[in-house]
Amino acid sequence: MQRRMKRVTARRGRVAASAAAVVCVITAVLPGAAWAGPADGAIGAGADVVGVERVSVAADGTQANDDSAEVSITPSGDRIAFSSYANNLTPGNTGRNDRVFVRDLATGQNQQFGGPAMAPPMLSSDGQVLAYLAPRFDHMALYQNHLSLGWSSSYTCSLNSCEASMGASERHQAFSVSFRYPEQNQRVEVRRPDTGELQTVDIIHNTASIRPSLSGDGTRLAYQDGGEQDILLWDWADNNVTYPIEGPDRAAELVQLSDDGNKIVYLSGADTYVHDIASGTDLQVPGVKGVAIDPTGRYLLHTPSGTTGPAPLTLRDLQTGTDETVTDRPATAEIDSVSAGGRHVVFRSTAEDLVPDDTNGKADIFLRTLR
Template structure:
């Protein structure tokens, strides 16, 4: 499969120059171990001279992708606008991925081999995907339409995304899955008669896609096996907003009112977490990252859904996105403007950090 996907990229690819550079930023921890470290720093340890945000982490916690307006993270960093960067936590190498400015947070496959992000292309929006190791690139097959909001399977073979027509409002939108091993073919998950939020979230094996109907405020789960859709999973009497589908396809996190729910796809049961906003779930579906509505406490907390135990991710004001938790809840990536998370933070910018729990 990997060879076939590489070939699909190579068929319409150009090789980007991606100079790797060792980062000297140490933060509170050096290599692995409990603590927190800053990810958005230049090779020589110099603080980023721009804001960094929109981070995602791989299943094993090795690679972090984020966007930044900094001009000093790599020698080829852009002089204006945002760029996408990948940092290897093991080697401390940092790379700029392409020369296009992202208009949404970048995403990375669970194995860290592929990433993708939406960017403006003349009057349309396109999704460009990159093979991290080689820099090869390919664009999703969106024909004359715009496509955005990518979600990648664990090995990068499948990309779930949203397709719209800027010049035909009555087109509404489609949620599709592109299979890079099948010549870039697209399979329609759902067709909606509106353009309100419908961000998809795909499982690691590409079998399930969770998505929301932003107009009806319902959440559904599509199963590739029979092309069937179940839902609304929150029930007909409630309104819901999708957060994320776990990589194993077993749990769907959604918001309803002021509460967060974790829906079990197999049993249909839902676990309720009152008065908190779910942010992300780890690939195994066991650990939930949430932000309490009560602003007097920690800004981000990681909860073990099986035991009920919790770990504080950040006491300072901070935020995170989906795909922010590595497998087993070992690492959590987040962003903050606070200057006391690691020593020597004096840039006055939003930085990206990783909290290691073990």
């Protein structure tokens, strides 16, 4: 927790090898991908029905035969990305390995990619690019796949310490990469929204997770200074990080920057705070643990304060202060789990009574449509 304003300069440049930094490179990869279309003309109801539906299913509705894990949804609510050990969600998948799937909610189609995912898979705001962290030999890599154009690439970290965030498209990405010589530092690399070139922000004397969270247009980046328990905001317009957003006297933990780049959710003590960047003011939401915020910054997904595992999920309208129950069963959710306007929420649960005929005894991915 800092008692002074921080100023961290960002410099424009490309990733290069040096004696001081561990090398990171961009290489091409071609992970296998397979579409599974609806069987016998079946069409997934997707985001059209108010209520709860299970979405970690095959195109014909067959339930997954193994556990599914982390999940995210696009702002428009038309696609979700999730990881699963199931081998029956797409045709021809014979091994029970952790894989990443993208489900088109309008058609019920699943597209399968590589894995295993070491963090929740991410979809760009426009729904066109999938990204996920996975092992690459003895390193970590951020794999990227364009769902329409079919190209694939990877960003390889020479240490097992990558973190990532995505904005609207493949040009808007943030990567956190660790240094190991001459001292333990970190570096965040953000692609310029106008040219796609990399800008870097050096984070000195910090080795903890920084949880980078990028706005949809790639112009703002929120991140955590784990050593100081501060949350910092980088703005592309002036290439500077100028302050801890929570103020000088409060320890904080970052949850998420909203997709529109206007709100930052963070935890402090037993409460959640929503920071308005334009006004510099904080909205305190007492007694709850914030999990995610919708792309517009209006709807906050939360669990009871002190939660460390699966728990009921509630969606709060921050303008009216009203709550809606997403599920009263134990569940988990990640950032990017709420679509724009708070209409859809995706989550993971082992509960067997959320939908009829849930007999697989596994953790499934569910979609709650609220309006």
